[in-house]
Amino acid sequence: MKKISLDDNSALVLQQIEEMGEDDLDNLNESLRFKRPHLMHIIQNLQHKGLIKTKGPWISLSSKGKKTTEIIWPKLDYLRY
Numbered sequence: 001m002k003k004i005s006l007d008d009n010s011a012l013v014l015q016q017i018e019e020m021g022e023d024d025l026d027n028l029n030e031s032l033r034f035k036r037p038h039l040m041h042i043i044q045n046l047q048h049k050g051l052i053k054t055k056g057p058w059i060s061l062s063s064k065g066k067k068t069t070e071i072i073w074p075k076l077d078y079l080r081y
Contacts, residue, residue, distance in 0.1 A: 004068055011072070012032060013028065014046060016032060017065075018061055018069045021060070022059060024057040024058055025040075050065070052065050
């Protein structure tokens with residue numbers, strides 16, 4: 001996988017979407033408290049990088065986004081311990 005660079009705010013948006021499964025712009029805006037134009041810019045950049053997809057008001061991770069979040073925030077296997 002090609003290396004993807006993310007600034008802190010983009011990583012926060014990606015993490016929020018990953019945790020929620022999918023989210024809408026209003027909920028992301030309320031949760032993260034970014035100014036709406038700034039959040040829109042982040043969403044556009046993540047979409048341009050192929051990390052998220054939109055369908056109507058809903059924003060979710062693309063398959064590339066899922067792989068990226070698994071690399072950044074690996075899941076812990078609690079059942080092994």
